[in-house]
Amino acid sequence: MTARKTYDQLRSARWFAPDDLRGFGHRSRIMQMGYGPEDWVGKPVVAIVNTWSDINPCHAHFKTRVDEVKRGVLQAGGFPLELPALSLSENFVKPTTMLYRNLLAMEVEELLRSHPVDGAVLMGGCDKTTPGLLMGATSARLPALFLPAGPMIRGNWRGQALGSGADAWKYWDERRAGNLTERDWTDIEAGIARSPGHCMTMGTASTMTAITEALGMTLPGASSIPAVDAAHARMAAAAGRRAVEMIWEDLTPGRVQTRAAFDNAITVAMAMGCSTNAIIHVVAMARRAGVELGLDAFDAASRRVPVLANVRPSGDRYLMEDFFYAGGLPGLMSRLRGLLNLDAMTVAGKSLGKTLAGAVVHNDDVIRPLDNPVYREGALAVLRGNLAPDGCVIKPSACAPHLLQHVGPALVFDDVPTMKATLDRDDLDVTPDHVIVLRNAGPRGGPGMPEWGMLPIPKKLLKQGVRDMVRISDARMSGTSYGACVLHVAPEAQIGGPLGLVRDGDMIAIDVPARAIELRVSGDELARRRAAWVPQPERHQRGYGWMFGQHIRQAHEGCDFDFLETGFGAPSAEPDIL
Template sequence: MSSSSDKTKKLAPEGGLRKGLTSYGDKGFSLFLRKAFIKGAGYTNSALDRPVIGIINTGSAYNPCHGNMPQLIEAVKRGVMLAGGLPMDFPTISIHESFAAPTSMYLRNLMSMDTEEMLRAQPMDAVVMIGGCDKTVPAQMMGAASAGLPAIQLITGSMLTGSHRSERVGACTDCRRYWGKFRAGEIDEAEKDEVNDQLVASVGTCSVMGTASTMACISEALGMTVPGGATPPAVTADRIRIAEETGTRAVQMAKDGLMIDKVLTADAFENAMRVLLAIGGSTNGIVHLAAIAGRMGLEIDLDALDKMGDETPVLVDLKPSGDHYMENFHDAGGMTTLLRELKPLLKLDAMTVTGRTLGEEIDAAPPSFKQDVVRKFDNPIYPRGSIAVLHGNLAPGGAIIKQSAANEKLMEHEGRAVVFENSEDLANRIDSPDLDVMADDILVLKNIGPKGAPGMPEAGYIPIPMKLARAGVKDIVRISDGRMSGTAFGTIVLHVTPEAAVGGPLAFVNNGDRIRLSVKNREISLLVSDEELAKRAKDNPVIEPTAERGYLKLFLDTVTQADKGVDFDFLRAVKMVGKTPKR
């Protein structure tokens, strides 16, 4: 059995409590003072000589997706102490998708800055980042990538499913489906309230392949979680065991000096893109991957992603592209089952937080077994990757569509534009009986991009106009410069770049213009001449939004477009891959 001193001998002399000393002009005094204060909490010298493992606590009464935070922190601490480390939990910003105004995306970069600065400011040899709800996991990985220390991700886990009149339901694909039924008059107010009680059966993230589940799977694909870390539901013993294992692994990462830039490599991002396509993942995953990659001095190539889709079918049968829920994916073996099926397409030499390669982890995993959630290559849910990248004069910088959740009949379509200038205009007119709209029209929503909203809200899931919904219309082509929830579905073109608020062509679409969507040809085109577009731009110049103070000013002055991850330009890495990003 190793002694405490044996377990810490690999630590650098400036590690542990000696790391990042507050400056008082006397290094010895700085450490003396730090120890004096921490001893006020009852710590001994023996405890303070161990590797310090930070644990990010994102628990919040406003964040039910993180409602299991106390249990996770306790389990991580247990794992850290069993491995000979000293656990130190600390809070950062916590963001919940439906509790953040104007949108959680607006605050993601702020959370990433909070994470980065706390990792820099406080002494720790490695950090366990606990997150789950949509923007928390990418924010944490962005911050850790910039801080450049050993970091490991712990996912809070998905919620359990509920039951409504013997039908299994779960947030939030079924939230949207039942709301659509209510708007169409198919269910009454009483049933709407009844199902509302059942859609979220426990704490945890959405139980479908929404953005939270997508980022959980991407985290494991990137090598940022322990094997099996993506899928255990929040309230299960499996999730608690993963938390303990994560704490143990963090100590070893600290001892080995396994920095985040050894894990978040170009190969890791390619693996994550493969997984994004194969799981039918959220379109938001592209934006977050671009932001995390940007912190490492890398770029996400949308055209390369599109080409990957030709050879990477959707294999995971989860809503909204399929029928199952995250707990079913977990019972089917989780990411191990999927990664084994994708193995011929993956970069197997990519390093993971375990200190072993992805290929080694796949080979060491338990054997496959019969299940019906992860399909074989010759029997996919959808024959191509879930996401297609579009180009054309309406989106010179690209746009995307989640083809696996779209209506096949509408993916080759030409129609008349019905234009809404912003979210307020949409809210005021979408349900008006006087709205001039038909089922074969194309709804266009402007000014919900990074700067236009601000914060690129998930308003791209434009509701079916009331008059059409009550006539039985279930889908209609919709186009915007915003995002949509990964739990949503429909023939919806998103992330049109450049956005309308910075003078992109979307700004100059008029009611009655013809638009052509061809997913087969990867095209999104406004059927208006270049000369006419130039005239409209000259006659109606766009004035970009500005602000006088605070975070809004910082956001509007520095936020990038969707293809760069909607990150702040000054936070992107200035050093290329292989180097720890510097300030």
């Protein structure tokens, strides 16, 4: 047990306590804002890192939640200070929020390091905000816990429950096929997202907040509370109170984010029917914590952990609101006890096993028992072969079973606009057996690896009733997406990966049970193509985009910047206060 800190050991005391000219400057300027010595003397300073913005619907309630966190900090005898950070609204930021995840991580790390704060509450939930906040706080090495935004309430259209993302893709295909009117489509637009909060399907947002709870970085049960439920406001205040205690205990992310904790996170991710994006983010988060993880850890977990959460898109019926009422993440983890490292520490100040005391499941169809899973294996599978030497990912629990083993001719596209225009042609020479390929959409090619991987099914085939076919890219796809989409092909085409050598008509074979992907072209022919290959021009010639292209890791390595990973150099020292 680490001894509790005293006031003079707090970081903030270096700014506010000294009887010198610099201390005078700090105290006089904080008093300029209306604070007095009673606000900070003897108290830890808690940074509330808030990713609210006017254009982030997932975090629209954070204006209120930040006040509830402050209330909790004050109740526990701390001094709360709100620090705004990059909002990263998934729906509106182009070409992709993934381009800016590392920018948020850098901002959080430097916000915490440069200000007189002792610990932090990290407010996020929209897809990339969760890993970005955690990566930055982990590198800053200050006590921190995560406050998840929570899922929005279920959507509704004519009495049918709508799931954000998943039903958007579903009904868009129906509209392209001519089965929906313009009025139908407008009503779906108005009904699919009805409250603040992130996607209520098992997309990237719900996946990453669940992973964060399983990792031990949220309060128990926090990740599945709906954003507008009163329990969410109470959880926010509790997070503020707990942050103060964590500072006195010096409970840093490094004490929580162990290899055992990451193994727990991966196990829970598989049982949740997680987003394919989980692999990229968890690998990056682990590397920040000094834990070496690769694709094999996810594939091994997938072989032994069934999908228990009957939540769309892997499930066939329920949404996150139903999951919460059924027992939430503690309920699901209670069914995985034999697969979890129960001694792992959590930000609650006690082991994961102790946080699960009393956890129960209230609906066995929403959270299935181990002997009646939604899917016998886990949510993801990692494929390797001559088309993806460093691996690629598919979500077999959300694709048509007959496509798990498939051989077909390639239909290749170098960019999204050409692909979209071509696939809408009624005279396109394409069959359900074709394998649609999109390249130059990876970490450097996108840039930022946009969510373009759920490639559209040709309109001609939609009209024939086809709703799934094999699609391959070096891009990502939304966690709310579904289908036989092979993603994250590494190395990407932009840096010379084999995907860049595929031509129309080449036969491609995938075998998910065997974890194999093969481009059936001879080695000699591939060598000739490689000799003639020319990379696409880089999209950014200056600024952040240029830096991104120079330093981004590949998908199987987590897509962090090489210079931000643990081990690149010595940890940054505390700032001088002169």
